[in-house]
Amino acid sequence: MHEAWVALRLTLKIAGFATLINLVLGVGLAYFFSRKNFWGKEVLDAILTLPMVMPPTVLGYYLLVVLGQQGFIGQFLKEYFGIHLIFTWQGAVIAASIVSFPLIFKGARAAFESLEPQYEQAAKVLNVSNTAIFFRVTLPLAWRGILAGALLSFARAAGEFGATLMVAGSIQGKTQTLSIAVYEAVQAGQDDTANFLVLLTSVVCMSVLLVSGRLMPGRLARQG
Amino acid sequence: MSMLWQVQIKKHYQNELHPFDLGVQIQSAAKNLVIFGSSGAGKTQVLKMLAGLVKPDSGFIRMGDETLFDSDLNINKSPQQRSLAYVFQDYALFPHLTVRQNIAFSANKTWLNKGKQFTNEDVDDWMVKFQLTHLANQYPHQLSGGQSQRVALARALVSKPKGLLLDEPFAALDQELRRTLRQELHALLKQLSIPMILISHDQEDVNLFGEEVISIKNGKTI
Numbered sequence: 037m038h039e040a041w042v043a044l045r046l047t048l049k050i051a052g053f054a055t056l057i058n059l060v061l062g063v064g065l066a067y068f069f070s071r072k073n074f075w076g077k078e079v080l081d082a083i084l085t086l087p088m089v090m091p092p093t094v095l096g097y098y099l100l101v102v103l104g105q106q107g108f109i110g111q112f113l114k115e116y117f118g119i120h121l122i123f124t125w126q127g128a129v130i131a132a133s134i135v136s137f138p139l140i141f142k143g144a145r146a147a148f149e150s151l152e153p154q155y156e157q158a159a160k161v162l163n164v165s166n167t168a169i170f171f172r173v174t175l176p177l178a179w180r181g182i183l184a185g186a187l188l189s190f191a192r193a194a195g196e197f198g199a200t201l202m203v204a205g206s207i208q209g210k211t212q213t214l215s216i217a218v219y220e221a222v223q224a225g226q227d228d229t230a231n232f233l234v235l236l237t238s239v240v241c242m243s244v245l246l247v248s249g250r251l252m253p254g255r256l257a258r259q260g
Numbered sequence: 261m262s263m264l265w266q267v268q269i270k271k272h273y274q275n276e277l278h279p280f281d282l283g284v285q286i287q288s289a290a291k292n293l294v295i296f297g298s299s300g301a302g303k304t305q306v307l308k309m310l311a312g313l314v315k316p317d318s319g320f321i322r323m324g325d326e327t328l329f330d331s332d333l334n335i336n337k338s339p340q341q342r343s344l345a346y347v348f349q350d351y352a353l354f355p356h357l358t359v360r361q362n363i364a365f366s367a368n369k370t371w372l373n374k375g376k377q378f379t380n381e382d383v384d385d386w387m388v389k390f391q392l393t394h395l396a397n398q399y400p401h402q403l404s405g406g407q408s409q410r411v412a413l414a415r416a417l418v419s420k421p422k423g424l425l426l427d428e429p430f431a432a433l434d435q436e437l438r439r440t441l442r443q444e445l446h447a448l449l450k451q452l453s454i455p456m457i458l459i460s461h462d463q464e465d466v467n468l469f470g471e472e473v474i475s476i477k478n479g480k481t482i
């Protein structure tokens with residue numbers, strides 16, 4: 037059963053990094069989208085939301101084309117930095133980030149757009165800089181929506197299968213996450229391993245849900 | 261006498277059912293000015309334009325010698341640069357911060373909110389003056405209408421504004437309280453040396469506060 041714990045650790049590591057990346061990019065872009073109007077905004081929004089509806093294998097294929105040895109980013113990374121992303125856990129992080137990105141982006145954008153504009157206006161006339169207003173007013177008031185999006189995004193990243201398999205493969209101890217390990221165990225007819233992995237995954241998912249319930253601050257919950 | 265406010269602003273609001281044209285002119289030397297008009301006349305929009313929260317299509321806004329906005333000269337100072345305190349109709353107290361954190365908001369120039377104990381001399385002074393000290397650790401949703409109004413005013417005054425803009429300060433209160441608070445606010449404002457503009461649809465406000473009154477109807481000064 038040692039492999040199961042290795043797979044769990046890897047899964048949490050990949051989902052954790054993917055969520056961190058999405059928190060920065062997703063929240064940043066969501067704020068930009070909620071405050072600025074520009075040409076092609078809704079088309080760009082649709083493109084950013086695409087990973088939510090596209091089959092993960094198709095996304096994985098796109099990533100292979102772009103990040104692979106022949107891909108323009110893959111070539112660039114290899115030539116200038118000596119980095120290979122295909123068949124590494126870092127590659128799996130990128131796949132998981134892209135697949136789970138829309139959940140945090142959509143959640144954060146809705147949270148920012150539902151804020152009453154007068155709180156930010158009140159802060160502006162109090163002679164506080166726009167950056168400070170973002171961290172002291174906007175973010176604390178939109179926090180619940182962003183947190184909900186982040187947890188969904190984490191859960192989605194942890195359960196990622198298709199794109200991860202395409203990009204990172206299934207190398208035990210290196211890129212084999214829980215969901216991939218379940219598939220491999222079933223394919224190999226190892227029912228015991230499969231049972232244990234499935235149970236472990238269910239416990240992890242349940243824990244995420246319970247933690248998310250506890251993280252919601254009671255005081256803010258009452259205001260909502 | 262030199263003019264305190266020189267304002268000439270225009271803005272067109274595109275709305276398929278009710279397109280609205282705002283065109284307002286103000287020339288006033290009064291320290292206490294009331295802009296009077298029924299609801300929907302465009303008063304709040306005018307006040308937001310003065311504060312820099314809404315940008316007029318064209319015209320100019322001058323306060324004393326300072327040009328805050330001028331479409332010909334391409335000047336449009338940010339709300340921060342104008343430093344005109346604006347008290348919102350429903351006060352817009354930050355719901356995630358305590359009374360003291362709200363009042364001390366502008367005293368903290370960093371990117372993160374300070375703890376509940378953060379204060380300075382000004383903050384303490386205004387809290388004493390407005391009888392808010394015992395409410396320091398309460399949250400806005402625990403306050404009455406009158407208390408909220410005093411917090412909003414104290415928060416505005418701590419930022420040491422060059423002027424005070426009040427948007428229907430009594431509209432959110434019931435009749436009885438309105439009368440008491442009107443007197444209270446009048447007494448408080450008399451101690452201040454900064455100019456004030458108050459907008460209202462209530463004749464009583466005009467009688468008490470207005471050194472000078474400007475009436476607005478359907479977006480136009482009359």
